Every structure is written in C-alpha cells, then in structure tokens.
Amino acid sequence: MSQITMAEALAVRAAIHRLMSQLASERLNNSSTIIEKGETAEYPARSVDVITEEIESAAADFRKLDLLMALSNTTQTISWNGSDITIMEAIELAKHIRGDIGQLAHLGSRKKLERQSSRGSGDNATTLFNVALYDPEAYQAAARKKEREVTKLSSLIEHANHNAIISFDASKYMG
Template structure:
C-alpha cells in the first residue's frame, strides 16, 4: 500500500471533507428534479444511488485517515525542552499557548489607568489596572514565540511520519 506523510494527511483530510460537502450538494441535485406533471423524467448523468455510493467511499476513507492520524499523533512524540510529549498533547499545548498569548496581548494593550463615564458630576471614577500592562505585553510575545516554536516542531515531525494510506484517488 502507498504511504502518505502525516503532513500530507492533514491536507488530504481537508480535501476529503470538501469532497464530502460537494457530494452532499450533488445528492440534493440528483434527489429532486422539476418536470411538468405527467412528463417523463429526464435521464440523469448520475443517479442518487451513484452519488451515495461515492460519498460512502469517501467517508470510509475519511474515517480511516482520521484513525491513522490519531494513532500517529498518540504514538509519536516531540522533544520539548527536556520533556518528550505525544504530538496530540503538543498540538493542544500550542493551542493553549496561543489562547494565553491572546489574553496577555489584551491586557498588554490596556491602559494603566483610565477615566470611566460617571453618572455623577461630582464623583470621578477611575478604572485602574491591578497589573503592569507592559509585563503582559512582553509575556504575550514570549508565549507566542513558544507557540510558534512548538508548531514548527509539530510540522517538522509530521513530514517524517508515514501512514499506510492510498491517496492516489485524491492527489
């Protein structure tokens, strides 16, 4: 059987998903036809059954590819500083680092102190940050750097892992 790198599998999974959506649209076109009452139905190039057969084949390939990718992401590790972690954990960590960086950027862009609209003419309300915005701005940069480094490690290993999958029908 042909082999496919994990990096190519990520792209192929997207291709298969798109193909499933296209076939679902084709199912809708093949399932209904408008004709004058009593008229003979015109011959269709592809029947609903033809399209259903194709979509089932693509879905089966999608499930197999998904399973192989999950197995590879669990069985293969990335060396991250001093720890070796499964790819699946590294992917989640990169996602979490990006989310943390987004929040830190938000705090890093906040003013240290700002006046808040008050309903009273005699009382001034000030919204004061309980943190140093500059500290969070710098922290966001570091978190984003770590997430990018981790993503690069994931991408690099994805090209070295091969899956037993025949992608000839799609690539």
C-alpha cells in the first residue's frame, strides 16, 4: 500500500471532503429534470446511482484516512517542556493556548485605573472608577510569551506532520 505523510494526509482529507460535497451537489442536479407533457426526459451522462456509489466510496476513504490520522496523532510524540506528548495532546494544547492568548491580551490592554462615569449631580456627584485587580502589563507580557510558545508548539507539530507516515493509497485524490 502507498504511504503518505501526515501533512499530505491533511491535504488529502480536505480534498476528499470537497469531492464529497461536489458529488452531493452533482447528485442533486442530476436527480431530476423538468419536461413538458409528452416529452421524454433526457438523462445526464452520470446517473444518481453512479454518483451515490462514488460518494460512498469517497466517504469510506474519508473515514479510513480519518482513523489512520487519529491513530498517528495518538502514537506520534513531540518533546515539549521536558517531556514527550502525543501530537493529539499538542494540538489540543495549542488550541487552549490560542484561546488563552486572546483573553490575556484583552486583560493586558486594559488600564490599571479608568474613569467610568459619574453618579448623581452637583455636590452629590460621585465619580466611579474601574480598577484592575491585577497588573495589566504583566498580562500583556504573558500574552506575548504565550504567542511565542504556541508558535513554537505549532512548528513542532508541523515538523512531526512532515515526518509521520501513514499507509493510505491517496492516488485517487493526489495528482
């Protein structure tokens, strides 16, 4: 059986998904036609049955490739922070870090003390302030550090994807 890298598998998986979507549209387009009474329907070159078989074949390949990719992601490891973690764990960690970066950057962009509004009028007016209960600059620095961290982690994942080999015949989907 042919072999592809995990990086190629990602592209092949996307190609199979696009093909299935295109075939589904073609099947709908070829499923009926409008004619006048007494006319004979003109059948398309590709029947609904043929297209359905192609969809089922592509879907079977998609599931097989998806499983092989998942198995690879749970067995291939990278070194991270002094220990080995699976690619799957690294991918989830990268997602978590990226989510965290957004919130850290938001917290880092706030001011330590910011005037909100005034309540009341005249001599009874009270000025309200929003006080950050943390150091915004520290959170800004933490966001920048995590950005560098996730960039490194993504690079390690990408490198691993170019070295991990999967046994899958992708000849139907790659030129």
